[in-house]
Amino acid sequence: MSRYAFFPGCLIPTRYPPMEFAIRYTLPRLGIEVVDLEGASCCPDPIYFKSKDKIAWLSVAARNLCLAEQQGLDIFTNCSGCTATLSEAWHHLQDPEVREQVNTRLHKIGMEYKGTSRIRHIATLVRDEVGYEAVRESVTRPLEGLKVAIHYGCHLLKPSHIMQVDDPNNPTILERLVESLGAEPVRHKNWYLCCGKACQSDDIPGNMMRDLLRAVHEEEAELLCLICPTCFGQFDHGQYKVAKDFDEDFHMPPIYYFQLLAHAQGVPYDQLGLERQRFKPECLQRFEVESHPA
């Protein structure tokens, strides 16, 4: 088992505990031991608190990185926003001037940032440390024939020189991860669009979400798979708003990749915690037939 410090952030532990359950269920089955990071705070978020004060934002992020350094472990995150903050912090802290500025603050609480722990999004961790083939081998019920649209979101891939995850203009990581479950990934024409969460305009997020959902619908996908809880919230809530505002109900259920993996690894549909979603991925129920023969 390889050991990694788990940085759960704010959204998944509080709003979406079933996603955290899926992570803790699936990773050990892929040979990864999840080590909890004691004393961690919000990353802090790359939208709101970063907009208040970039240096304060970096300092809190550096403290979170110090906690992993103290344990001698690399960090994995389950949210693209946390990945962005911690990776950007790692990048900025390579600059000696910024590092000194941040360490001056950290010294006041008896800490020092050294730069010994690396940060990885959980999808990257699975690709690089586990491999697609091992994911495929962990699957006990292949999701054959399931058409899954992919939503990358922004912060897994960009800024690409900092994230270093995949080609931002032609990424394949999520398609390959979905393929490993036996399902069929579908790329729609608006795949590169943002979820719109950070935008404070009244009309931009809704217009964008509507266009994105239309593209997914055209490809006849059954699900929209994503790897970020913020994107998830936008699709579950935002889709509801699109249905109301534009009178266009696409009924495209979003799902967090690791819940899909948990299902493929044998967790029954009714134990995945999907009952609180506005748009429920009921299409998954057809894979229950084998495990509950009549």
Place this chain on the structure above:
Amino acid sequence: MSEEPVRVDFAFRRELAEKLEGNLASFCYQCGACVGDCPATTYGSDFNPRKIMLKVLYGLGADLLTEDSILWHCTNCYNCAERCPQEVKPVEVIIAMKNMLADRGIYPTPVERIIGTFEETGRTVPPSPAVDKRRDEFDLPPIEPVPMDEIHVLIGLEEAEEGSSGEGEEEAVETAAETAEEGAGEKERATEEEEAAS
């Protein structure tokens, strides 16, 4: 175009240059590569990263640092930073200007609320009994409180205790630190009461 001459506000440009990556706009040569893939430009009517960078170059801070600033229409997608041949990172320049807005106490209400929650609890979404119950259903470990004394030192809300410089600043910081201390005191009292009750 207006006949009015452009007056460059150098104070604005100097203030922006002090923010992390705030000075990158100086390298902008107005090619417009940032515009084509900008979702806020595509799906909105007013937002244009090239024009925002032009205003920065001209030092037209008064147009950008307003109560209903267009800067908050940015989706933070980083497409502009990917496309820019000059490595300007318009999104980072925009965030640096949001820092300037914050220095003036100007935030959209939802943003201010989330920042407040973080400064109070160390999280953007605080735990609650309902959260604990839901976590319990999935056998997840409880959410531990964040050591807020450490966070407050890092974000400058308790600097006054260490002996601060700048007089006007000191007053503001002290008030914030007092508020934080009061908050901590209330928590301690609450804990004591809980212990007494059990």
